[in-house]
Amino acid sequence: EDTIDPNAKQGGEIIATYKDDVTTLDPAIGYDWQNWSMIKSLFDGLMDYEPGTTKLKPDLAESYEISPDGKTFTFKLRHGVKFHNGREMTADDVKYSLDRVTNPKTQSPGAGFFGSIKGYDDVAAGKAQSLSGVTVVDPYTVKFELSRPDATFLHVMAINFSHVVPKEEVEKYGADFGKHPVGTGAFKLAEWTLGQRIVFVRNPDYWHKGLPHVDKITFEVGQEPIVALLRLQKGEIDLPLDGIPPAKFQEVMSDPEQKARVVEGGQLHTGYITMNTTMAPFDNVKVRQAVNMAINKARIIQIINGRAVPANQPLPPSMPAYDKAFAGYPYDVAKAKALLAEAGHPDGFDTQLFAMNTDPNPRIAQAIQQDLAAIGIKASIQALAQANVIAAGGDKAGAPMIWSGGMGWIADFPDPSNFYGPILGCAGAVPGGWNWSWYCNKDLDAKAAEADSIVDPAKSEQRYKMWSDIYAKIMADAPWAPVFNEQRFTMKSARMGGADNLYVDPVHVPINYDNVYVKDVQ
Amino acid sequence: MTSTPETILDIANLCVSVRGEDGSREVVSSLSLTLKRGETLCIAGESGSGKSMTALAIMQLLPQPAGRISSGQIRLGDTELTSLDERQMRRIRGDRIAMIFQEPMTSLNPVLSIGRQLTESIEAHTSLSQAEARQRAIEALKAVRISEAESRLKQFPHELSGGMRQRVMIAMALALEPDVLIADEPTTALDVTVQGEVLELLRDLQRQHGTSVILITHDMGVVAEMADRVIIMRQGCMVEEGKTSDIFARPRADYTRELLAAVPRIGGGVGRQKSREPTEVLKPANVADVKDLHVRFDLRGGVFGRVNRRVHAVEGVSFSIAPNETLALVGESGCGKSTTAKALAGLVPYGGDIVIGGRNLSGLGRDERKAVRRDVQMIFQDPFASLDPRMRVGDLVAEPLVIHGIASREERLSRVATLFERVGLSADQMELYPHEFSGGQRQRVCIARALALRPKLIIADESVSALDVSVQARVLDLLKELQREFGVAYLFISHDMAVVENISDRVAVMYLGQIVEMGTRDQVFSNPRHPYTKRLIEAVPVPDPAQRRSRFARLDQEIPSATRRIGDAPLKLSLLDVGNGHLVAAEG
């Protein structure tokens, strides 16, 4: 098909490494950046993206139709798609998979994405076993009825949580399905030795002829990124997927040979400081704006060796609806001081800045701390384990300021709405929620709902404009101080082939396993 | 015996000095002596005169880092020992010179079994196989008359009585069959019968291998019995040297004369106590009443460490001690004397009743126990082991006073100083640490400590055994004087029948954990009834070379043992009164 690289070679084996062990490969559960793209290679959904881009395309679906009111989606399934166990995938499996992921017993962290499907509330409440909005029309047709128009629905049909699983295998393994994944994807699981390695082998029956390119991928887990890099330099591995550790970044980038093997790309990520808008003195918008003006983003980016670009709005540049024209707050210490004085804090105040405790976050927090000190805000740093920061953020009286690094939002799918709901909308401003600024603007919530009801792909520009406005309004209220958008630097061995954008795929994070290939096979 | 006049060891002008807190001090000054093949040379003399130091200097084992040879030569055959390095010395030690150390408790490795310690030295110097070495070790133990030699191999030093430990040390040295054997007070802790055996063993060795022996002892009886030549030392110097018969018959130095005069003799001696009437003794308010005392030690064996045998160390002993009275406890080594003493001091679990000053020891509260402790003091058999090596002896002696809150600081100091003087130490030695003393000096420190509180009862376990006779006499007099002044009672454990005869009012003879004969001193000494008692008295060596026995009578019967299988308790002996309270066990 068209997505296949004509230069690609078939066959070969590659070794990739991760520091952490893979938690689960169950598409209904896996929600780490690490298992995210692994699951994408084992399973398929109705929709997918063009490799290396954010462009939607049908996947297990051959085609789809959207009703004019935007509330009914009908998908025609591809024929002859087989699960790894040899059985053909049908519309029943699609329905089963969605029933499963929304069933509270599954405890899926992604169940909420399906909230717009009819009958979701009953299933979520345990009152129904099955989504009334999903109907199997015939073995190759499945129809979705939504309770409201949802512009993001096609994206939702592409995220892992909607990937299709075979009922018999799920029932066979029960809660251990995540260790024995069976899907329709390009690869199938051959071996999983806990704490040591996971081996994927090519799925010979993959419906997408010509994919995947490599025969076998071995993921070795449990090693320090620094050591993984040493192994790469020694030629033992192909892909150190934790990236280039900061301590080695200079060394790698100053060596032309190694630098040539580094691929740089944007990612759907923003690093920001949240300010608790319900807590004095951050309940004063002037204070929040002052903070926005006080941060020396260039210096912070220098500290992380230039591996990011400065941010002035919540959305990252590669996201549709990113407003290139938006000026944001300038770095202006004098102005910031003036604003503080206006807000009644000419001498500043004492506060706390929470941050995650893994490098480089404490360093970034210290840089922020120094910037704040320059305008008189004395912030003491609380560098804690991830879970503790999350807990503090979810508590209304918990944390005045949080540096989001390490826990920050990486979009689930490339759509502007994905940066709003849980982290900036009212829905997230609840105890235990993820809206750590506790920013709740009912108007904007309404506007967001309005934007998301524009389903027609032809009107997407209009929809994006609405979203740009929403984010501009948010920035006027300044619940966040956006700091930077991280850049990704993936390093690979010399034998790895394939377009650069496969190695910084915005959706298949960190890389797209299906489409890469090795050059040294005949 | 001394047919070959060849000199094997030649010491010339040996000076040994030790460094202490305030500089060096010479403890052996220009000592010269020669030792011929097959000869027995006795070194006698004042306690602390440098006898042990001389021996250690020969072995090149002076205490480090304090001691060193400051000048002089020590030649063993053709080899100059002082110039040898440690590696060369190693080949000589054990092989050509062996030594029996003065303090057997600390000289045995506490964590190695007796068997291991014996066989390893045999293996180190012979080419015997392990099994053969073991056999040899058993023989050596039997030779020093240790009962149940075979199973003793598995025991550890702390499970043996003082005398047994000493015999193990002797066995270790004898098994090596060296050219020169240095024995530092080898028989101090041995009862006379075993002492005789051991001495005979030394002679055997000499006869068979032509071994030369340096015997360091304060027991003039032993000297008379064993020595070819004698050296008398005092304050680091040799004061007299000569053939044994000459020294005993015509002592030239004053000190020698003094020494000989102080020798206690059975039926005589300088400080012999007047016999007191038994009626005076049997006053109702006894200091201590012991009734049917039992002490047993379980021995474990097998994989699970099940108790399979039991040592019946003390098996139904009863006696009482009145104020002002000295009860001597004598008996064979290992018969349970020290164990009885420890039970009285509350250091081992026991069965039966011990009543001290009207209070039964079992079931006392903390304060009462402390009060009883004040009344009963014990002098341990092994002085070095019973002194805290990290405390100055002055503090150690003052400690009982501090504990019981007696006297102010200055008073305490002067009292301690007085005590030091009285046991024959000088007051400035208060500042020294135990390891800086000689064996006899340490024993005196222990005595001083026990006396500090002026208790009602003092348990003295072999507490004058390491003292030279003149100091011994002084100490005995001190004990007696305290008794006169304060009415102190003594439980006096000793193997030295002459000393016992001098000091005691009553005597109890123990055998295999039981008392076999008990009566006033005169009853026991002049009219011994039990065969064991008779043997004990006969075996006492006489401090007169003219009366030397050519051979000690060897005991040929099985060595008796207090170790028995579970359920096989020994027969209880009953004591019969043969008149005037003279109790004797019925012949069983």
Place this chain on the structure above:
Amino acid sequence: MIAYLGRRLIQSALILLGVSLITFALLYLLPADPVRQIAGRSATPQTVENIRQQLGLDQPFVVQYWRYLTKLVSGDLGRSYIQRSEVTELIVSRLPASLLLMVGAILCELLIGLSMGLIAAVKRGTATDQTLMVASFVGVSAPQFVVGLLLLYVFAVRLSWFPIGGYGTWRHLVLPSLTMGILGAGWYARMMRSSMIDVLRQDYVRTARAKGLARGAIIFRHALPNAILPVIAMIGIDIGIFMGGIVVVESVFGWPGIGQLAWQAIQRVDIPIIMGVTLVSAFAIVLGNLLADIIAPFIDPRIKLR
């Protein structure tokens, strides 16, 4: 002996019970909410409550703990919140590696540490002694991460004597054991030197010398057993100390042990795993201490078991 063992085993069980109770309580009190992590960012409050109910986390503490205990008795440690697998399986799959590493590390410690300590004590006061003692302090003061990376860099990357991390053959085991062992070796060396110095001047060593024993016999047969007593006490302690260092060493060398499992679990408040690892390591530590106590009287017969 048997009675003692029995009593100690009962006590050990009580200790484990205590550890489980305290750990459970601490985790219960921890403000981080595991349900939030499971439910994900997009979950509605209702979903969250639902999951909480399913996991029984809405129950009072006592009920939760009791439920945990009853399952524990049948060997069920529950399921990981994050990984969703049986904790027992996770631990069992990683335990052998950790045990192997521990054995390797203890061997290294003993070999390096005891010999350093012995030599230093015998050569007390000399330059050798001083060098060894500085070395042992370097071992104790050096961060394990750096030590591990250095060893790896020199012996694996540069010299290629050993593989760069991984698990499988004895060659994989050498560097991680060494890294862990170096810390302990420093301790052992210091302890050994100290108690050896004490022992070497005892009278029984003099006796051994007087017997003309070879230096080896004096040191190893006579002095060592006396000096090693405090070192034996470290068996149980070691296991505890290992649990601290094991995370770093395992991740440097890609060693699939429970350290990494534990560390990830702590970071993410994966309570069932934390509980499981805690209990397993507590078990090991208690066992180690018991062993040390049982061995002690065999080495020093004067010590009685009681």
Place this chain on the structure above:
Amino acid sequence: MTSPIAPDLPATIRMPAKPRAGVWRRLVKRRLALLGLVIVAIVVAGAVLAPWLTGYDPNEQMFDGLTIEGSPLPPDAKFWLGTDLLGRDLLTRILYGARTSLIIGIVANGVALLIGTLVGVTAGYFRGWIGSALMRFTDLMMAFPALLLAICLAAVFQPSLWIVAMVIALVNWVQTARVIYTETSSLAEREFIDAERTIGAGAPRILFRHILPHLLPTIIVWGTLGISTTVLLEATLSFLGIGVQPPTASWGNIIFENQTYFQAAPWLVFFPGAAILALALAFNLIGDALRDILDPTQRGRE
């Protein structure tokens, strides 16, 4: 023969001096011990006088402290020990960090040592339930995951130096207790302890006057070894959020933050590491000398 009993004491008898007198004097006479004392003095002085010794602020992230690419600067004339990843002067941070690390390495470690010794000695000496209860408690503490406790405390309290010191003291005593226990139980079987009992010495006296001095070498070893381990432990605890928080410096957290950079910027690990080592070694030198001085059998070595 004259009466062997000496007449009453002549007034001229020289009374012994007090035992401990002169320990200090003998300590400073030893070259190595003196070296140790000097190092400790330097560290303490560095900590106390830090503001006067350096012209930099420990927390100031200097613009010229980093390269354009954001790398730290190696030691040079301006920054004697180089700069760290945020462009701060390393020497200044080490000087200020000494304050934290001294408190941890000496105070917290000292308290842990004290608790451990007390528990170990008591448990080793007393038979019966006291001893076994104490040791089982020790086992419990050892088996208990200290990190977890730390995390919980972090959640409850404001992180501070004193909390971390407390945690270290509460956690680190167990090992000492164990070792001291074993040694004490062997010592308690020695005959001289029996002898002390017979003169009526109570448990406190036996423990403190007779057993403790024998444990001194072990205590010294554990105390000195504890310095480096606690200083490093503090970094781990701070990482988990219970200790000093950034930007406050401590030797441990300087190492901890920068250890992955030990190849790219070795000075960041080397200098604080050397500081820890020097402090520990200095105490070791003093401890070793003290041990010799207090050991009577070693007299004559001086």
